[in-house]
Amino acid sequence: MRIAIAQCTPHHANKQENLNMITRYLHRAKEQKAELVIFPELVLTGYSIGNQLETIAEEIDGPSLQFIQQACHELQIFALISFPEKNGNAYHISSALIQDDGSIAGVYRKTHLFSAEAHYFTAGNEWPVFTTKLGNIGVMICYDLEFPEVTRLLRLNGADMVLVNTANMEPYERYQHIYMQSRAMENEIPLVICNRLGQEDNLKFFGHSMAVNHEGDILLQLDSEEALRIVDVSLHETRDPELNYARRLHESVRGALLNCLHHE
Amino acid sequence: MRIAIAQCTPHHANKQENLNMITRYLHRAKEQKAELVIFPELVLTGYSIGNQLETIAEEIDGPSLQFIQQACHELQIFALISFPEKNGNAYHISSALIQDDGSIAGVYRKTHLFSAEAHYFTAGNEWPVFTTKLGNIGVMICYDLEFPEVTRLLRLNGADMVLVNTANMEPYERYQHIYMQSRAMENEIPLVICNRLGQEDNLKFFGHSMAVNHEGDILLQLDSEEALRIVDVSLHETRDPELNYARRLHESVRGALLNCLHHE
Numbered sequence: 001m002r003i004a005i006a007q008c009t010p011h012h013a014n015k016q017e018n019l020n021m022i023t024r025y026l027h028r029a030k031e032q033k034a035e036l037v038i039f040p041e042l043v044l045t046g047y048s049i050g051n052q053l054e055t056i057a058e059e060i061d062g063p064s065l066q067f068i069q070q071a072c073h074e075l076q077i078f079a080l081i082s083f084p085e086k087n088g089n090a091y092h093i094s095s096a097l098i099q100d101d102g103s104i105a106g107v108y109r110k111t112h113l114f115s116a117e118a119h120y121f122t123a124g125n126e127w128p129v130f131t132t133k134l135g136n137i138g139v140m141i142c143y144d145l146e147f148p149e150v151t152r153l154l155r156l157n158g159a160d161m162v163l164v165n166t167a168n169m170e171p172y173e174r175y176q177h178i179y180m181q182s183r184a185m186e187n188e189i190p191l192v193i194c195n196r197l198g199q200e201d202n203l204k205f206f207g208h209s210m211a212v213n214h215e216g217d218i219l220l221q222l223d224s225e226e227a228l229r230i231v232d233v234s235l236h237e238t239r240d241p242e243l244n245y246a247r248r249l250h251e252s253v254r255g256a257l258l259n260c261l262h263h264e
Numbered sequence: 265m266r267i268a269i270a271q272c273t274p275h276h277a278n279k280q281e282n283l284n285m286i287t288r289y290l291h292r293a294k295e296q297k298a299e300l301v302i303f304p305e306l307v308l309t310g311y312s313i314g315n316q317l318e319t320i321a322e323e324i325d326g327p328s329l330q331f332i333q334q335a336c337h338e339l340q341i342f343a344l345i346s347f348p349e350k351n352g353n354a355y356h357i358s359s360a361l362i363q364d365d366g367s368i369a370g371v372y373r374k375t376h377l378f379s380a381e382a383h384y385f386t387a388g389n390e391w392p393v394f395t396t397k398l399g400n401i402g403v404m405i406c407y408d409l410e411f412p413e414v415t416r417l418l419r420l421n422g423a424d425m426v427l428v429n430t431a432n433m434e435p436y437e438r439y440q441h442i443y444m445q446s447r448a449m450e451n452e453i454p455l456v457i458c459n460r461l462g463q464e465d466n467l468k469f470f471g472h473s474m475a476v477n478h479e480g481d482i483l484l485q486l487d488s489e490e491a492l493r494i495v496d497v498s499l500h501e502t503r504d505p506e507l508n509y510a511r512r513l514h515e516s517v518r519g520a521l522l523n524c525l526h527h528e
Contacts, residue, residue, distance in 0.1 A: 111514050112512060112513075112514060114506070115506050123514065125514075125516065146450060146507070146509060147450070147509060147513055147514070147517075148412030148413075148416070148446075148450055149412075149413075149416070149513065149514070149517045149521075150514075152412070152413070153517070174480070175449060178442065178445050178446050178449060178480060179446060179449070179450070181442050181446075182412075182442050182443060182445075182446035185439060185442060185443070186410060186411070186412055186443070216438070216439075216442060242378070242379050243410070245410060245411060248376060249376075249411055249413065250375050250376060250387065250389075250411070250413070250414075250524075252389065252524050253411075253413045253417070253521070253524050256520035256521060256523055256524050257413075257517070257520060259520055260514075260516050260517050260520050
């Protein structure tokens with residue numbers, strides 16, 4: 001699968017500017033024959049928008065996603081877009097996987113909220129995997145990567161790869177690097193992460209977006225520059241038959257995690 | 265805690281030679297003021313002893329452990345000794361934590377059996393943590409390290425640190441390195457691993473024993489030489505208040521894992 005990583009700086013609390021930016025990246029990605037573009041966490045609004053959720057958050061069928069769906073349809077390209085989701089009286093940090101026909105394959109709601117996020121947002125309770133013509137894709141968001149259980153749940157739920165939107169800040173560079181490799185290796189699937197750049201208040205986001213294969217080999221790693229970068233990721237490489245972690249996980253533990261998946 | 269890592273080559277199927285070797289390492293560790301010595305997986309017998317279990321395995325109160333308990337008592341030192349355990353009609357790959365008064369703090373039975381091990385051994389079903397005057401110590405064995413759930417279960421069960429006996433072979437060097445750091449970081453506890461050297465049949469064991477602190481910093485890393493090396497590991501460093509993984513793990517997942525601990 002040819003993936004474009006859009007390592008960018010979202011405009012803070014300016015959806016129109018971000019929609020313009022997203023559209024530009026989608027065009028550039030299409031020119032480079034990418035099939036899917038991954039953007040950072042909360043690319044639609046920027047990160048520190050907790051106080052503005054009533055006016056800035058949107059429902060899944062809100063105008064911003066519809067605008068991007070239209071662009072994806074016209075360009076025939078997939079996009080993973082993270083946005084603040086209004087869901088009844090609750091708000092989530094969510095990511096929608098938009099397909100090249102403009103439809104939404106599914107939405108993931110961040111299950112692990114970092115630091116002050118829990119003051120504003122409600123954590124998700126599900127680890128869905130989206131069946132698409134590109135493969136079975138799991139999604140997680142930022143702090144989720146730091147809990148090995150999240151990637152495992154997605155793997156047990158059938159993911160062939162995992163995409164990660166993040167707004168990871170200094171000083172957690174090494175955590176992102178190690179966890180990306182470990183999650184890929186211990187689940188024997190590739191992962192791609194897009195981390196944002198820029199600064200909001202005292203938070204400095206470091207980028208370092210990357211792609212790793214199912215053995216944790218680094219296929220692509222960015223520094224801290226604004227960039228659209230292309231990486232080819234294979235979802236069906238031969239696995240080491242001696243490892244087979246998802247199958248050999250202790251049956252009581254595997255059963256317990258599967259219960260989490262099927263619990264509503 | 266001052267730990268000695270005894271990176272050695274067990275004598276294949278020769279318990280008497282291994283008891284002599286273990287005793288020599290215990291003396292050398294005591295001279296260097298170590299409080300605990302960690303040995304590799306199946307240090308009592310060597311690794312490929314599946315066909316000889318009826319004659320080589322011992323019960324927890326068997327003569328070999330008793331001999332080492334006596335040595336630990338005389339030297340006033342702890343030792344983590346891995347051995348093939350006879351348990352009724354079953355055999356386990358086990359590790360006994362022997363205390364400096366000669367008593368056994370507890371025994372861990374490997375819960376994830378690698379490759380052909382399952383032909384000979386029965387997997388354990390428990391993730392105990394041993395309360396000692398040195399701290400609350402969890403133990404895992406080799407392939408267990410590759411499943412993040414094992415370290416997590418030990419952490420949720422109260423471990424302040426985790427010790428790993430292993431017989432890890434080429435070509436899994438990078439897996440050991442990455443997993444050691446990831447397990448420490450994602451549980452915010454130090455880990456120490458002792459991997460063996462030498463060759464049995466086509467298996468070449470690479471050593472690379474190491475100690476990492478609760479942030480995944482490498483405190484000590486060996487190459488592939490026979491050695492007794494000392495490392496000071498602090499069990500109660502200040503944790504990053506923003507991370508707090510064991511507490512912030514999604515409640516449904518945390519509950520499921522706690523059920524695994526209390527099951528049976």
